[in-house]
Amino acid sequence: MLCDNCQERDAVVHVTRVVENAVTQLHLCEKCAAAKGVETTLSVPQHPLGEILQAVQQQAASTGEDALSCRFCGATARDFRATGRLGCPHCYDAMEHSLRELLRRLHGSSRHVGKRYDPPAAHLLEKADTVHDLRDRLRRAVDAEQFELAAELRDRIRVLE
Amino acid sequence: MSGPRPGPGSGPARPALDLSLLPDGGVRWLDASGPHSDIVISTRMRLARNVSGYAFTGRARDGERLRMLAQVRDALTEVPSLQGSLLLTLESMPAVERQLLHERHLVSKELAGLDPQQPVRSGAAVILGESVGLLVNEEDHLRLQALRSGFCVPEAFEAVQRLDAELGGQVPYAFHREFGFLTACPTNAGTGLRASVLIHLPGLVLTKEIGKVLAGLQQMGLTYRGLYGEGSEVVGNFFQLSNQTTLGRSEEELQDLLVRVVRHVIEREEEARRVLVRDAGYIIEDKLWRAYGTLRYARSLTFDEAMNFLSGVRLAVGLKLVTGLSVYTLNKLLIFAQSAHLSYLEGRALTDTETNLARAKYVRQVLTSEGGGVE
Ligand SMILES: [Zn+2]
Ligand SMILES: [Zn+2]
Numbered sequence: 001m002l003c004d005n006c007q008e009r010d011a012v013v014h015v016t017r018v019v020e021n022a023v024t025q026l027h028l029c030e031k032c033a034a035a036k037g038v039e040t041t042l043s044v045p046q047h048p049l050g051e052i053l054q055a056v057q058q059q060a061a062s063t064g065e066d067a068l069s070c071r072f073c074g075a076t077a078r079d080f081r082a083t084g085r086l087g088c089p090h091c092y093d094a095m096e097h098s099l100r101e102l103l104r105r106l107h108g109s110s111r112h113v114g115k116r117y118d119p120p121a122a123h124l125l126e127k128a129d130t131v132h133d134l135r136d137r138l139r140r141a142v143d144a145e146q147f148e149l150a151a152e153l154r155d156r157i158r159v160l161e
Numbered sequence: 162m163s164g165p166r167p168g169p170g171s172g173p174a175r176p177a178l179d180l181s182l183l184p185d186g187g188v189r190w191l192d193a194s195g196p197h198s199d200i201v202i203s204t205r206m207r208l209a210r211n212v213s214g215y216a217f218t219g220r221a222r223d224g225e226r227l228r229m230l231a232q233v234r235d236a237l238t239e240v241p242s243l244q245g246s247l248l249l250t251l252e253s254m255p256a257v258e259r260q261l262l263h264e265r266h267l268v269s270k271e272l273a274g275l276d277p278q279q280p281v282r283s284g285a286a287v288i289l290g291e292s293v294g295l296l297v298n299e300e301d302h303l304r305l306q307a308l309r310s311g312f313c314v315p316e317a318f319e320a321v322q323r324l325d326a327e328l329g330g331q332v333p334y335a336f337h338r339e340f341g342f343l344t345a346c347p348t349n350a351g352t353g354l355r356a357s358v359l360i361h362l363p364g365l366v367l368t369k370e371i372g373k374v375l376a377g378l379q380q381m382g383l384t385y386r387g388l389y390g391e392g393s394e395v396v397g398n399f400f401q402l403s404n405q406t407t408l409g410r411s412e413e414e415l416q417d418l419l420v421r422v423v424r425h426v427i428e429r430e431e432e433a434r435r436v437l438v439r440d441a442g443y444i445i446e447d448k449l450w451r452a453y454g455t456l457r458y459a460r461s462l463t464f465d466e467a468m469n470f471l472s473g474v475r476l477a478v479g480l481k482l483v484t485g486l487s488v489y490t491l492n493k494l495l496i497f498a499q500s501a502h503l504s505y506l507e508g509r510a511l512t513d514t515e516t517n518l519a520r521a522k523y524v525r526q527v528l529t530s531e532g533g534g535v536e
Contacts, residue, residue, distance in 0.1 A: 034465065035463060035465065072216070073216040073217075073220055075220060083219065084346060085217065085219050085220075085300070085345045085346055086217060086343075086345055086346075086347070087216055087217060087219075087220040088215070088216040088217055088220065089211060089213055089217075089335035089337070089343040092337055092340055092343050092350075099340075099347060100339075102347055103340065103347055103350060103351075103408055106347060106348055106406065106408075107350075107351065107406040107407065107408035107409045108406060108409055109408055109409025109410075110339065110340065110408065110409070111339055111408075111409060112337070112339065112340055112341025112342075112350075112351045112352070112408055112409075113409060113410065113411050114341060114351060114352040114354075114410070114411040114412045115352065115411075115412055117329060117334055117336040117342070119213065119329075119333035119334060119336070120329075120330050120331060120332075120333060132224060132228065133214070133215070133225060133228070136216075136221075136222040136224050136225050137216075139222065140216075140220070140222065
């Protein structure tokens, strides 16, 4: 789609405006959007990991770790590559090997030397072990066609109910 | 104020958020009371935290995010740093109010849900205390933050660390022996600490030294962004400098790094200003007076124009070429001359043309009432 303003560059910013009860859509290229002062709130952020992520993930693919999925949230290494985001804290264990390498490349180290943390005792029992949360996880597993995980979650819900 | 209060319900296009509920409008950090506030506008300390037992926000289902918010909300009564805080549920607010909070640097663009293609996610909320704030269900479940006027790293860090200790004693964070605090994006893992300053560097830009300085920063492990963080452009010579890495160094080391490098950048900026005045005095003076004249008399101003001219006037005030104008007023203009603020002021949605007219009118009024200027 071309920019509504200059008709030259591709539109990347889409602004919905309500003016006197009429809704209009404005499609702008980055340059025209900036000229209209909307770039600071609407521009598309760049992928923060960029090339490093790609390099590490290619390595993971070659070692077979690409096929791994997290037992808690169902996220796969492929999901991570697509979004640059992990699915849950357990993903760090599921993809430990390639993450350690990625962290080393990103930070120059994979070892936390800062503040240590102990969770409050009363909360040691994971909140996710409630029927509600298990159902959410089950739906996510079914959506992602992870049927083995789905069966396991269904069993756990039956025990709790 | 007593206890957290719910955000206003979704209403008509007319803004319904009562801004008087925000302590100091949420922008006390603009008041230029902090150290070096002629060059450093503000210091921000942010800690990324996630609650164990939940999928990260991006992968969580609506119900999980809402239960996470409920768990945090329940914990608030036990968190002294957030006593008397204000809880705003963003999904129940109209877009103009969410944008307004973003323009005040109180919520990120992501949390504010300003991408027209995507609705605000359920459970998105911000909790605003007197001196600290908490974003809920942003990219990470929790983003703890403290904002201070000027170059004020230790005080801001102490405040956010206190909030962290109090909240972490109530809500179980996801923590890993080797990787530290676990975050949705590995770029934030470890300490989860992003220590940053918003700094104004017109001298280095005018002397064309800025490229060298920015390259030097990156070698030292710092990174820079525009006025509104990741993905935003540098406008009006305002830069956000922050630590690039979060893992492998302690919180104290990361702070020290920022302090050391920013101190150096401040010195370079001061030196550049001295050189400008010495070698190109009349050119600079003319440039700055033109910027001031435009702000004072223009009938239409785009956002970028306003930022660039404000940068010029800020420099003029710093060099004492313009007197009678406070840095506080100029800081306020940076925030209040943005589009959501103007449309809030006018009480209705504005077209682009109307926004530019309203911006010029507002800037004119503020400068006239301050009566600064001609020597
Ligand atoms: Zn265009
Ligand atoms: Zn996971």
